Amino acid sequence: MAAQETTTSSEAKTALNSERARRRRDVARTVRNVRERLSVSDGNEANFEYELLLTFSKNRLSAAIALPLFALIVGSISLLWMRAELIVGWLTFNIIAHVLLLMACRRFDREVPVDDDLRRWRRQMISGDMLYGLTWAGFFLLQSTAPGHDGSEIFQFATMLIVIAMLTMLSASQPKALLAGTLPITLAIVVSFLNQQSAIHYAMMAMAIGAQGFFLMLGNQLHISTVTMLEFRAEKDHLIAELEQANAISDEARRRAEEANLAKSRFLATMSHELRTPLNAILGFSEVMKNQLLGALDNPTYRDYAADIHNSGQHLLNLINEILDLSRIEAGRYELSEEAVPLAELLEDCKHMMAIRAKKKHISIVETYEADLPKLWADERAVRQMILNLMSNAVKFTPTGGEVQIKAGWTAGGGQYISIRDNGPGIPEDEIPIVMQAFGQGAIAIKSAEDGTGLGLPIVQALVQMHGGKLELRSKLREGTEVIVTFPASRVLEAMPALEETAAANTDPRRAAMRRSMIRKAS
Known part of the structure; x- marks a missing residue:
């Protein structure tokens, strides 16, 4: 039954493609005829x-x-x-x-x-x-x-x-x-x-000859007007034919893009499971061998190989997760689980998570938070992912002994912002649009830092846009890079005043009786 449905669907697609091909041929023929007439x-x-x-x-x-x-x-x-x-x-x-x-x-x-x-x-x-x-x-x-x-x-x-x-x-x-x-x-x-042979007849004869010339000139002007009208109509037909052809090409391109997007979604859905299953085994067994949990490995080279296998598997797993996150965001399937998020505390947690990597490169992390920042109404996991991606890039591209600055505070419009700045090699101005694209990396960054996937900034930008915010990238060559994430004022939660009628509610006999009855029913 499934095979029959697949065959029917394939035949329908073939017929649709044939019809579209015939329309394109007709449009091309029309365009050619109009061009020949022109x-x-x-x-x-x-x-x-x-x-x-x-x-x-x-x-x-x-x-x-x-x-x-x-x-x-x-x-x-x-x-x-x-x-x-x-x-x-x-x-x-x-x-x-x-x-x-x-x-x-x-x-x-x-x-x-x-x-x-x-x-x-x-x-x-x-x-x-x-x-x-x-x-x-x-x-x-x-x-x-x-x-x-x-x-x-x-x-x-x-x-x-x-x-x-x-x-x-x-x-x-x-x-x-x-x-x-x-x-x-x-x-x-x-x-x-x-x-x-009279004067009046000679006069009318002359007028007849003059009328003949006048009407010939009038006919010539009408002929020119007709040709001009036909030229305008042919140009209009030419434009319509060109628009029809462009529309047919656009429909075909949109159909192919939809098919490619569907194929990509199916591929990612399938490969996410097919890749993660063996990766879990690779990561687990390589970690067991690296930590020598089942016994010592006499050969130190084997231990190094196990560590390399574990690191490579972890890198591949992170890449798969980033690709899936970006695909879900682009497909509109990424749903925000919004709650009250303390921005300063979240930045502090992410700083502690990145402290080990920063310590290896002797990088100091400087924090500057404005006091009494209210909570944000946002997806905590998404905001955490934004901060970790930006901090990871800052630590990655900061040279040994450098400094990373983290700031959080109010914007002029009543919103809140996060600023993460490094003193790394920076990004040339003409490469900023490149690094904001998926898999885009700057030339200097590739030469002077660790390998990356080029998905960190696009994911951050997509998550910021889902929160109604804005991502701004400022960079100067050999001076460093600053990334600023701005949340709108509508995301900032205001403190609610305490209720003043609590005591009155406790002394109200009717409310007290209702509360006692509800307690009895619950017990």
């Missing part, structure tokens, strides 16, 4: 050929009803000057040209053409626009030859302006299509007015 083409502008054609087709499809309706209105009004059969024939050709262009636009809108097909589609759009413009040019030429067309010149001119304006709005994304659709209309108006 690439410079011929040194002029970004390549948005497909988007411009798509804008053209959508504009044409949006006017699918408006253009035939306008042509029908124009044809109806033209019945005042032209025969009905000519109007019907022109409307037929106009609607056919319009429908052919709409069909092409609809096919382009539904399909996803490749880059090689874009030129063919653009030629179709230009041809369709030209055909539609030719139908309007034919209308103006037919109207100019119709009998009794007096007064229709203003109608022709107004119709020409409206048609060119509509084509400018619809075809601005394709300047060549705009030119192909509007130029035949302007030429037809010019020919129509040129045949009239």
